[in-house]
Amino acid sequence: MEIRKVGMVVCLTLVTCLCALPSAAQQLQDTRDVVLKLFLDCQGAGCRDLDFFRSEVPVVNWVRDREDSDLHVLVTDQTTGGGGRLFTLAFIGRGEFEGEEQELSISTSADATDDDQRKAILGRLKLGLVQYLVGTPAADQIVVSLLGAQGVEAEMVEQGGRAIPREEQVASSGDDPWNFWVFRLGGNGVLNGESRIKASNLIANLSANRTTDAWKFDISGLFSKSKSEFTVNPDLPQVVSVIEDWRLSSILVRSLTPKWSLGVRTISGRSTRLNEDFRWSISPGIEYNFVPYSESTRRLFTLQALLNVRHWDYTEETVYFETEETRLAASLTAAVNQVQPWGRMRLSLTGSQYLHDIDLYRVALNGSVSMRLFRGFSVNVGGSYAWIRDQLFLPTGGASQEDVLLRQRQLQTNFNYATVVGFSYQFGSIFNNVVNPRFGGGGGDRIEIHIR
Known part of the structure; x- marks a missing residue:
């Protein structure tokens, strides 16, 4: 019986593969008609549906690895002061296009949908491809349009006697009735349950910020309440877990030079898990970036020093x-962020020390690396580790069994850690042109609705 099952699986697999051979051969023949091989390296917002880009730009050969490409397009994004996204596309020539590089940027608004973001990226992608396609057979399919005031692609305006892309213009507060201020309100509630378990989670948030080249101000608030009810035995009382937190934080930053900044952070709040009835802190400091902040889409290397004044009113x-107590602490953070053709890397090391007792300190290391080691093979490694010697908030009464099992209280510890390791290996045809959504499914075990 088992041999019959294995034979049936093998036969079905062979039939499927044989049926696909004629169409695969035809696709391979079609790809020979196009010269430029394009690798789109985009892992952030706006790039969740790569089929969209393959469908909209059929005049290139889409490949799965940068080693096979003539053109590597690296897309990075950052949050703008208004809550939108600034996308930067770095066009990196390879092979016969070696040394031919350019960067194009475009921003989207805070309420932009996924479709708005991907269309914005597509517009800049098409614009940047012109330089590399003009010498290929695909040049006959290029149409350049200069749109009007409502256009997006290739829109140019006169400023200072020269034509520059509209997204490079610097807006002034006179053009903005809100004077660069952006406000947000939000919230969500979650209910779920089974016969003997019920859970609810309520979250509310608000924020206001104003960002210019010279100043950055942001204030945000968050309220969270989680409640879980467990019926272990119908004859016994329910086990109830309630975790409630609120937090109000702000940051004010002054740009001094292309590499130096001054800032101050404030935090106030309450946490039942951390034995905090009320807490506040104020942390002035200075930051130095070893590379200009203007290059932040591709690389950052910062060193930040803070002096922290912290106060607590404890529940127990x-x-x-x-x-209750008020303490002084000093902290130093070194952070590196790289987005390069070979991959992405984030690494930070933070050390903090209470000034009244040298035995009270914390050192935290966080990092992630995603790297292509060779053709088709990539690895990603991430994790964090903290040496903890500064838990001033621990209550004398300790934690009950329910507190431990339901994680209602933070326990005494000398460390915490988390790690993730993964890899991906693709091999076979280098081409990635065809989009075929048939039998794509769409099932799942949850419902998601997003409305903007």
């Missing part, structure tokens, strides 16, 4: 016999 007396 702590193991240090305190019900």
Whole structure:
């Protein structure tokens, strides 16, 4: 019986593969008519549907690995002051196009949908491809349009006696009735349950920010309440877990030079899990970037020093016999962020030290690397580790069994860590042109609705 099952699986697989051979051969023949091989390297917002780009730009050969490409397009994005996204497309020539590089940018508004974002990226992608397609057979399919005031692609305006792309213009507060201020309100609620378990989660948030080249100000608030009810035994009382937190934070930053900044952070809030009835802190500091901030879409290397004034009102007396206290602490953070053709890397190291007791400190290391090692093979490694010696908030009464199992209280620890390791290997045809959504499915175990 088992041999019969295995034979049936093998036969079905062979039939499927044989049916696909004629169309695969035809597709291979079609790809020989196009010269430029394009690798789109975009992993952030706006690039969730790569089939869209393959469908909209059929005049190139889409390949799966940059080693096979004539042109590598690296897309990065950053949050703008208004809450939108600034997309930067770096066109990196390879092979016969080696040394032919350019960068194009475009921004989207805070309420832009996924479709708005991908169309914005597509517009700049098409514009940037012109330089590389003019010497190929695909040049006959290029149509250049200069649109009017409502246009997007290739829109140019006169400023200072020269024509520049509209997205490079610097807006002034006189053009903006809101004077660069942006406000947001939001919230969500989640309910789920089973016969013996019920859970609810309520989250509300608000924020206001104003961002210019010289100043950056942001204030945000968050309220969160989670409640879980467990019926372990119908004859016994329910086990109820409630975790409630709120937090109000702000940051004010002044740009001094292309590499230096001054800033101050403030935080206030409450956390039942951390034995905090109320807390506040104020942290002035300075930051130096070893590369200009204008290059932040591709690389950052910052060193930040803060002096922290922290105050707590505790719900219960702590193991240090305190019900409230105010302490000084110094912290230093080094951070590196790289987005390059070979991959992406983020790494930060933070050390903090309470000034009243040298035995109270914390060192935290966080990082992630996603790298292509060779053709078709990539690895990603990420994780964090913290050496913890500064838990001033621990209550004298410790934690009950329910607190431990339901994680209602932070327990005493000397460390915490998290790690993830993965890899991906693709091999076979280098071409990635065809889009075929048939039998794509669409099932799943959850419902998601997004309305903007």
